[in-house]
Amino acid sequence: MPTLVLLRHGQSQWNLENRFTGWVDVDLSTQGEAEAVAAGHALRDAGIVPDVVHTSLQRRAIRTAELVLRELGVAPDVRRSWRLNERHYGALQGLDKKETVAKHGEEQVKIWRRSYATPPPPMSDEEWAMQRADATYRAVADADLPHSESLADVVARMMPYWERDIASDLAAGKVVLVVAHGNSLRALVKHLEGFSDEAILDVNIPTGVPLRYHLDDGLRPREAVDLKERYLGDPDAIRAATDAVARQTGD
Numbered sequence: 001m002p003t004l005v006l007l008r009h010g011q012s013q014w015n016l017e018n019r020f021t022g023w024v025d026v027d028l029s030t031q032g033e034a035e036a037v038a039a040g041h042a043l044r045d046a047g048i049v050p051d052v053v054h055t056s057l058q059r060r061a062i063r064t065a066e067l068v069l070r071e072l073g074v075a076p077d078v079r080r081s082w083r084l085n086e087r088h089y090g091a092l093q094g095l096d097k098k099e100t101v102a103k104h105g106e107e108q109v110k111i112w113r114r115s116y117a118t119p120p121p122p123m124s125d126e127e128w129a130m131q132r133a134d135a136t137y138r139a140v141a142d143a144d145l146p147h148s149e150s151l152a153d154v155v156a157r158m159m160p161y162w163e164r165d166i167a168s169d170l171a172a173g174k175v176v177l178v179v180a181h182g183n184s185l186r187a188l189v190k191h192l193e194g195f196s197d198e199a200i201l202d203v204n205i206p207t208g209v210p211l212r213y214h215l216d217d218g219l220r221p222r223e224a225v226d227l228k229e230r231y232l233g234d235p236d237a238i239r240a241a242t243d244a245v246a247r248q249t250g251d
Contacts, residue, residue: 001222002170002215004192005048005177006185009064010035010208018097020120022089023131023146028063035208036064040071042210042232043177050177052077052169054161056084056184057136064208065179076177082140083161086181090148091121115150116197122147151200155187162188170219182245185211192221206241209233 010032014021028036043049049072055061057080065078092100092112101109112120123131128147131137137145146153169176178188182205190200192213205211210232214222231238 002173002217002219003048003175004166004170004213004215005043005050005175006188006205006211006213007039007064007068007177007179008182008185008205008207008209009058009060009179010039010067012060014094015207020089020092020095020097020100022086022093023058024093025059025136027059032060032064032207033067036067037071038233039064039208039210040068043068044072046210046212046232048175048177048210048212049074050076051174052079053177053179054078054084054166054169055080055179056086056181057082058085058181061179061181065177068177068179079165081161081165082137083157084178084180084184087151087154087183088146088149089120090123090146091127093123114201116201117150117152119148119150119153151183151186152197154183155190158184158187159191162191167219170215182207189227193227203227204242204245206231206238206245209238209241 009028011029012021012026012032013029014024014026016029016031053065053069053076055065055078061084062080069075097109111118128145132142132145144157166176166178178185185205186200186203189195189203189205195203211230212232213230216222228235228238228242
């Protein structure tokens with residue numbers, strides 16, 4: 001029975017400062033480090049030891065994975081891909097969320113944040129050129145390097161990695177941990193749960209809380225339960241963390 005665990009990185013410094021983050025490579029806050037350690041404890045208490053870990057190329061996910069594995073005392077194979085990066089927030093990256101609402105209006109920001117197929121305004125060509133020059137993304141084709149992304153765009157760029165890398169590990173019987181971001185994990189949850197384009201808009205994934213799936217041979221969830229029942233940890237704390245994400249004006 002394949003086991004898959006999805007883990008959103010711990011709180012980042014820009015989560016704390018309430019900024020749109022996207023592809024900006026921000027590190028964990030002190031609270032985020034504590035959340036990563038707690039996630040390691042939750043996995044240990046559940047008897048889950050990953051055989052392989054997949055992360056994005058962003059340090060907040062990489063650092064979270066490192067802290068989890070340190071708590072577990074294991075050193076599995078770790079693989080990284082830009083396809084697991086957070087959604088690219090384009091011209092919104094770095095902006096204070098409340099100030100953005102004050103400037104553009106709550107309804108417009110809600111569309112940018114929560115519509116399935118409408119991306120935020122794109123970054124400028126100059127900003128994109130700086131992103132292009134980042135050695136982290138030297139292997140990414142120009143056509144794949146975004147100026148901005150909707151959630152639909154994240155699903156499209158994430159699915160090839162799921163099919164080629166993560167699914168093959170699960171099919172081989174490995175316990176797989178994916179440490180990524182709110183939107184790249186929402187894309188995975190959409191696929192696993194079969195959520196519609198509308199239903200996924202109401203899904204909020206808290207930082208630092210493992211989301212466990214027991215999968216069948218077709219890599220579909222064995223249990224048809226409410227998503228919140230898949231989280232590892234105290235239900236009241238998880239509910240509070242999920243509600244806190246829902247109250248934000250951006251990811």
